[in-house]
Amino acid sequence: xxxxxxxxxxxxxxxxxxxxxxxxxxxxxxxxxxxxxxxxxxxxxxxxxxxxxxxxxxxxxxxxxxxxxxxxxxxxxxxxxxxxxxxxxxxxxxxxxxxxx
Numbered sequence: 001x002x003x004x005x006x007x008x009x010x011x012x013x014x015x016x017x018x019x020x021x022x023x024x025x026x027x028x029x030x031x032x033x034x035x036x037x038x039x040x041x042x043x044x045x046x047x048x049x050x051x052x053x054x055x056x057x058x059x060x061x062x063x064x065x066x067x068x069x070x071x072x073x074x075x076x077x078x079x080x081x082x083x084x085x086x087x088x089x090x091x092x093x094x095x096x097x098x099x100x101x
Contacts, residue, residue, distance in 0.1 A: 058080055065075035 060078055060080045062077035063075050066073050
């Protein structure tokens, strides 16, 4: 029994494989962090594009009234004006409040 334990303690055949796995796992985790950061940035850009597209929808309408011999109906109109958020402004994450740097 002591011979088996001595052989197990002196066996270093798997040491290089373990070190390589740690190195590969570290590189993989760092790659995932960078990749997920880029994915988050691009999702924010796409959501900004969707918001700009929704803000640029023109909801104005106009229809004329009608009149006949015994009745009439008035026309109606609505003009959609631009809001402050209807522009293609970029979302910036590194803007500091005034006085703080």
